[in-house]
Amino acid sequence: MKLGFAGSGNMAGAMARGWAGCISPPELMLFADSGSGRAQALADEVGGRRVASLDELADRSDVVVLAVKPPGLDDAAGPIAGRVEAVISVLGATPLARLEPALAPSPVLRTMPNLAVEIRRGVICHTPVGASGAALDGVLGLLGSLGTVIEVDEGDLDPATAVMGCAPAYIALAAEALIEAGVEAGLDAELSGRLVSEATAGVGEHLRYRQPGSMQRAIASPGGSTEAGLKELAARDVRAAFKAAVEASLERMAGAR
Numbered sequence: 109m110k111l112g113f114a115g116s117g118n119m120a121g122a123m124a125r126g127w128a129g130c131i132s133p134p135e136l137m138l139f140a141d142s143g144s145g146r147a148q149a150l151a152d153e154v155g156g157r158r159v160a161s162l163d164e165l166a167d168r169s170d171v172v173v174l175a176v177k178p179p180g181l182d183d184a185a186g187p188i189a190g191r192v193e194a195v196i197s198v199l200g201a202t203p204l205a206r207l208e209p210a211l212a213p214s215p216v217l218r219t220m221p222n223l224a225v226e227i228r229r230g231v232i233c234h235t236p237v238g239a240s241g242a243a244l245d246g247v248l249g250l251l252g253s254l255g256t257v258i259e260v261d262e263g264d265l266d267p268a269t270a271v272m273g274c275a276p277a278y279i280a281l282a283a284e285a286l287i288e289a290g291v292e293a294g295l296d297a298e299l300s301g302r303l304v305s306e307a308t309a310g311v312g313e314h315l316r317y318r319q320p321g322s323m324q325r326a327i328a329s330p331g332g333s334t335e336a337g338l339k340e341l342a343a344r345d346v347r348a349a350f351k352a353a354v355e356a357s358l359e360r361m362a363g364a365r
């Protein structure tokens with residue numbers, strides 16, 4: 109499959125790096141930007157090709173990943189609509205009711221990937237394929253090589269985005285704060301970073317098998333050091349802070365529509 113990227117920014121780059129390193133990469137990846145030079149840089153990095161325009165992208169691609177910012181939808185969709193077999197949209201807060209008329213008659217899969225697609229450990233939420241199922245089958249297979257693909261109702265996509273798309277940044281913030289705390293406690297910065305990243309990776313995997321509450325109880329023995337730390341977090345209402353972060357993300361998504 110020849111895969112075009114309309115947009116060569118952060119998310120396009122993460123997906124392209126993921127596909128470049130997978131067992132069955134796309135036959136060819138093609139990249140367009142709006143003049144920054146990021147398309148050429150990404151093509152050089154992953155072994156793809158830069159194209160000079162979205163017209164050329166549509167001519168040379170079977171499937172296009174639409175990876176511009178949401179306000180750029182109409183400009184980017186015009187040259188692609190009806191000229192490719194399918195479009196994968198990664199646009200945040202942009203419903204099918206906006207995507208489908210802009211890209212018709214090409215079928216559109218509305219998706220929300222997170223940044224870990226870069227290492228093929230992403231989560232990719234998508235809306236049901238509906239009547240365009242056959243045309244989008246190959247697309248779902250392609251996305252599967254970037255991580256775990258989960259179908260959600262379109263009404264659930266914004267809250268899903270808040271907890272799988274935005275939340276990795278919140279977790280990265282927590283990791284950064286812990287690394288800094290380790291350094292303040294006397295650890296070398298590199299060692300502190302390694303300890304936190306390995307521990308965080310282990311927690312991520314462990315949470316697949318153990319509930320978060322059960323994990324906290326298993327670590328925090330009464331009167332012990334973890335319990336003391338959890339009490340400090342509770343006193344600062346860290347739980348409420350995370351909930352407020354999710355609410356803020358949801359409000360921003362609602363405001364963008």
Ligand SMILES: NC(=O)c1ccc[n+]([C@@H]2O[C@H](COP(=O)([O-])OP(=O)(O)OC[C@H]3O[C@@H](n4cnc5c(N)ncnc54)[C@H](OP(=O)(O)O)[C@@H]3O)[C@@H](O)[C@H]2O)c1
Pocket residue numbers: 114115116117118119120140141142143144145146147162175176177178180183184198199200201220221222223273
């Ligand atoms: N970043 C994330 O973690 C994330 C996660 C999930 C979904 N998303 C979604 O992914 C989309 C892109 O986000 P991003 O963070 O990757 O943005 P970004 O880094 O700003 O990249 C946007 C890209 O679109 C290009 N572009 C804009 N208009 C164009 C046009 N008419 N023709 C060709 N290229 C055009 C830009 O070109 P220039 O390089 O020339 O400016 C840039 O390469 C957004 O809709 C966002 O909601 C992002």
